[in-house]
Amino acid sequence: MRLVRMNYQSRQVLTAWLFRSPLLAIQFLVIFLPAISAIYYSLTKWSGVGLNAEFIGLENFKRMLGDRIYWLSLTHNVTYLAIFLTVPFIISLLAASILAPIKRGGMFFRTALFIPFIIPSVITSFIWKSILNPTIGLGWLFRQVGIPIFTKAYLGIPSTALYTVAFIDNWHFWGFLMILFLTAMQAVPPELYDAAKIDGANRWNQFRYVTFPGIRPTVMFMIMMLGIWCFQVFDWIQILTGGGPGNSSQVLSTYLYQVAILNFDAGYGSAIGLSISLFALLIIGVFTFLRRRGWEI
Amino acid sequence: MLRKTCMVCFAIFVIVVSSCAPQPPAATQVTEPTKAEVAPTAVPQPTNTEVKPAEKAKIEMWVGTWGECFKPIVANTINPNAKTYEVIINDNPSGTAQKAAVSAGGGPDILITSGPTEARAYSEAGLNVPIDAYVQKYGWDKLFPSWALDLSLVNGKRYTLQAELETMILFYNKTLFEKKGYQPPKTFDELLTLAAQMKKDGIIPFGSAVGDMKWPDDYVYGEYLNAIAGPQAVYEALTGKRSWTDPVFVETFKTLHDEARAGWFMGGLDSYFTKTWDEQWAAVGKGEAGMTIQGTWMFHPLSIDGYFKDTGNTWDWVPMPRKDGKPVFDIGLGSAWAINKYSKHPDEAAEFLNTWFSPDIQVELLKTGCLASAPVKIPKSAMADLDPKIVAVYDAMDQAFANGDYGYTTWTFWPSKLQTYMQKGLEDVYNDQLSVDDYLKGADATLKEALAAGDAPPIPAR
Numbered sequence: 001m002r003l004v005r006m007n008y009q010s011r012q013v014l015t016a017w018l019f020r021s022p023l024l025a026i027q028f029l030v031i032f033l034p035a036i037s038a039i040y041y042s043l044t045k046w047s048g049v050g051l052n053a054e055f056i057g058l059e060n061f062k063r064m065l066g067d068r069i070y071w072l073s074l075t076h077n078v079t080y081l082a083i084f085l086t087v088p089f090i091i092s093l094l095a096a097s098i099l100a101p102i103k104r105g106g107m108f109f110r111t112a113l114f115i116p117f118i119i120p121s122v123i124t125s126f127i128w129k130s131i132l133n134p135t136i137g138l139g140w141l142f143r144q145v146g147i148p149i150f151t152k153a154y155l156g157i158p159s160t161a162l163y164t165v166a167f168i169d170n171w172h173f174w175g176f177l178m179i180l181f182l183t184a185m186q187a188v189p190p191e192l193y194d195a196a197k198i199d200g201a202n203r204w205n206q207f208r209y210v211t212f213p214g215i216r217p218t219v220m221f222m223i224m225m226l227g228i229w230c231f232q233v234f235d236w237i238q239i240l241t242g243g244g245p246g247n248s249s250q251v252l253s254t255y256l257y258q259v260a261i262l263n264f265d266a267g268y269g270s271a272i273g274l275s276i277s278l279f280a281l282l283i284i285g286v287f288t289f290l291r292r293r294g295w296e297i
Numbered sequence: 298m299l300r301k302t303c304m305v306c307f308a309i310f311v312i313v314v315s316s317c318a319p320q321p322p323a324a325t326q327v328t329e330p331t332k333a334e335v336a337p338t339a340v341p342q343p344t345n346t347e348v349k350p351a352e353k354a355k356i357e358m359w360v361g362t363w364g365e366c367f368k369p370i371v372a373n374t375i376n377p378n379a380k381t382y383e384v385i386i387n388d389n390p391s392g393t394a395q396k397a398a399v400s401a402g403g404g405p406d407i408l409i410t411s412g413p414t415e416a417r418a419y420s421e422a423g424l425n426v427p428i429d430a431y432v433q434k435y436g437w438d439k440l441f442p443s444w445a446l447d448l449s450l451v452n453g454k455r456y457t458l459q460a461e462l463e464t465m466i467l468f469y470n471k472t473l474f475e476k477k478g479y480q481p482p483k484t485f486d487e488l489l490t491l492a493a494q495m496k497k498d499g500i501i502p503f504g505s506a507v508g509d510m511k512w513p514d515d516y517v518y519g520e521y522l523n524a525i526a527g528p529q530a531v532y533e534a535l536t537g538k539r540s541w542t543d544p545v546f547v548e549t550f551k552t553l554h555d556e557a558r559a560g561w562f563m564g565g566l567d568s569y570f571t572k573t574w575d576e577q578w579a580a581v582g583k584g585e586a587g588m589t590i591q592g593t594w595m596f597h598p599l600s601i602d603g604y605f606k607d608t609g610n611t612w613d614w615v616p617m618p619r620k621d622g623k624p625v626f627d628i629g630l631g632s633a634w635a636i637n638k639y640s641k642h643p644d645e646a647a648e649f650l651n652t653w654f655s656p657d658i659q660v661e662l663l664k665t666g667c668l669a670s671a672p673v674k675i676p677k678s679a680m681a682d683l684d685p686k687i688v689a690v691y692d693a694m695d696q697a698f699a700n701g702d703y704g705y706t707t708w709t710f711w712p713s714k715l716q717t718y719m720q721k722g723l724e725d726v727y728n729d730q731l732s733v734d735d736y737l738k739g740a741d742a743t744l745k746e747a748l749a750a751g752d753a754p755p756i757p758a759r
Contacts, residue, residue: 050422
């Protein structure tokens with residue numbers, strides 16, 4: 001084969017694209033094509049079986065506007081986000097601050113607190129379901145010593161089901177956040193702490209004026225990622241409550257499952273899925289806009 | 298250097314893409330469907346010598362967890378006697394994986410779906426072979442009752458054979474009843490009185506919980522509908538002739554709401570929503586709960602495993618009592634079987650179905666205890682070796698169906714959207730998050746939508 005003579009720069013560019021091409025091919029087949037087909041199917045009436053989707057335009061989206069369960073699910077996603085933007089952040093920042101200066105034994109604590117994150121959600125859910133079972137779990141244990149707490153099945157009460165799932169998901173997640181913050185904290189130059197101490201800063205002031213500004217990019221990035229993940233949460237809700245009791249812990253992804261798989265209404269399910277993607281894009285859009293305005297995120 | 302780079306990249310690309318390539322379909326290639334509705338291909342008559350195994354058509358089916366039940370029957374009874382086909386059992390699950398495979402032009406020859414509703418989705422998508430010609434050829438209209446065959450009608454053609462005829466009954470802890478002097482109820486009012494007495498005595502009236510599976514929601518409200526409103530009213534509601542807001546349905550769901558909030562199901566709503574299937578049965582086995590509304594599929598597990606085994610207690614059943622005193626036997630069908638449009642051997646697949654649904658094989662299935670038999674005519678003599686409790690229930694069902702005394706289970710006769718709406722909405726009703734009136738208005742709207750879209754299974758006329 002005769003190769004066209006290229007200059008060095010063009011060859012570099014071509015080489016880079018050639019190395020990227022396998023990954024791009026996979027991305028195209030596995031991510032891009034299904035995404036495009038999801039957009040198409042969101043405009044159709046389709047049972048999810050076979051390929052005979054009937055084009056109905058924006059009917060699915062019009063239906064979404066009047067769907068009570070959709071808006072209830074969205075509210076639950078926002079509640080989930082509000083919980084995750086507060087509780088794990090506070091706990092993990094606190095834990096990372098405490099662990100950061102510890103040299104001896106620090107690895108033990110870091111490992112122990114990270115382990116919940118690597119346990120599969122199915123196993124964690126099963127363990128916590130048993131722990132929260134009033135007959136055999138904590139409730140039973142405390143009853144043996146005469147303390148009547150954990151006597152209710154919190155996953156089965158509409159007012160507590162979603163918060164209980166969020167608690168379990170938090171238990172699993174905050175160790176990961178702590179490790180990220182710890183890593184970011186270790187990149188903060190120690191001279192800044194020395195200077196702060198000389199200026200009379202206590203631990204809180206050191207955290208406020210040295211640590212937090214130093215790890216702010218990591219914090220803001222995790223806020224953005226949590227925003228996206230909270231709209232995609234599925235496995236914890238599905239395993240622990242199935243969106244129940246009733247619809248009291250229903251979120252968009254579990255509702256999508258119910259619509260697309262149980263109701264054989266994959267067209268409407270695709271529309272719900274697309275709306276989840278739009279919320280994620282909105283969050284990314286906000287962060288991109290703020291970054292362009294000079295915010296350090 | 299550039300040439301080497303290109304070759305390295307190309308090699309990586311080929312390795313990566315080939316490792317991601319889908320597996321070839323397990324059984325079939327995409328073919329044109331045979332014209333089965335005109336005339337099935339004549340099965341060649343065997344000559345003096347037997348057809349060699351290599352020439353037999355391979356008929357594949359995906360059976361999921363039923364493999365243990367089906368494999369011995371297929372290996373010991375069906376395959377040795379089949380002249381033109383050999384059945385291959387694959388443990389792939391028949392649900393979502395089968396849906397994806399068939400949509401892509403592959404999948405097993407025999408399609409097993411969870412019942413008429415899911416089967417309808419396949420039929421409407423043109424993924425099943427119409428079976429009317431096979432019904433004529435094999436006399437399936439004499440083997441199956443007409444209501445069972447007509448359940449698969451789509452645009453005037455039949456597509457599936459119904460399997461696993463089940464019904465809902467009232468199981469109870471017999472030892473507990475004898476100890477406490479309770480009488481198994483014959484009417485719905487007796488059931489209510491008995492349940493109230495149990496509550497007073499500190500016994501949970503119904504062992505029923507949805508912590509790991511939502512089916513008990515359907516069992517309970519389906520049975521209450523047939524028992525309080527009556528099968529005729531349910532039929533009229535499902536066919537759009539009666540509104541779900543009719544007073545008989547309001548009474549049904551208000552009764553359910555009041556009982557659920559009074560702790561009749563599993564002792565309280567939080568337990569109802571979190572306890573598991575095993576826990577509900579363990580409660581009945583130990584006598585903590587007195588009764589439970591469940592299906593005849595429980596006969597086999599109850600006869601072999603630990604719900605009652607180590608408790609010293611025994612169980613029994615009565616038909617679900619109705620307001621008018623007549624027992625209700627709801628028709629429940631656990632699965633629907635069809636021939637894949639992309640099967641290379643639809644005629645042999647039909648021949649296999651004819652063998653599978655024969656009374657002999659269905660009785661063998663009953664004996665394994667894994668599955669209920671299909672709704673086919675089985676001579677009484679063939680059931681002589683079965684557990685008398687199973688024979689009694691089939692006898693009772695036969696009599697009731699012959700008299701038109703049957704009701705409707707949700708998973709067989711409800712459109713899928715209505716089933717999901719009523720199950721989820723019922724839990725909201727229990728929690729006072731949705732009023733009974735609004736719940737039933739929503740049921741009306743959902744059913745109207747399903748009927749307009751043609752998504753409702755055909756309900757045979759009473």
